[in-house]
Amino acid sequence: MILFPLILSQGFDGIWFGIIIVLVAEMGVITPPVGINVYVIKGVAPDVPLETIFKGIFPFLIAIIICTAILIVFPQIALFLPNLLF
Numbered sequence: 001m002i003l004f005p006l007i008l009s010q011g012f013d014g015i016w017f018g019i020i021i022v023l024v025a026e027m028g029v030i031t032p033p034v035g036i037n038v039y040v041i042k043g044v045a046p047d048v049p050l051e052t053i054f055k056g057i058f059p060f061l062i063a064i065i066i067c068t069a070i071l072i073v074f075p076q077i078a079l080f081l082p083n084l085l086f
Contacts, residue, residue, distance in 0.1 A: 015082050016075045023068045030057045030064075 007017045035059045038053050045053075071078050 013075065013079055016071070016078045019078045020068065020071060023064055023071070027061065027064050027068075030061060 002019070004014065009012060028034055032038075032054065035054070035057075038050070038057060039052050042048070042050055
């Protein structure tokens with residue numbers, strides 16, 4: 001990854017950065033224009049309008065945004081278990 005050495009040189013933890021990247025990627029797969037998970041749901045339930053599906057992901061999107069913000073403010077939450085192991 002191109003940014004990883006830069007992130008480490010700035011003093012951020014690599015595990016924390018990976019968790020943030022995963023959360024941001026999750027946001028990407030449920031939001032337009034990509035929204036691949038939404039189109040998978042549309043394929044499984046073709047009778048449900050796409051607009052209804054996009055409205056249904058909104059609470060999950062808000063939850064991911066809140067979790068990401070909490071992990072940015074308090075990185076110790078993401079690092080609790082790895083710190084216990086190492």
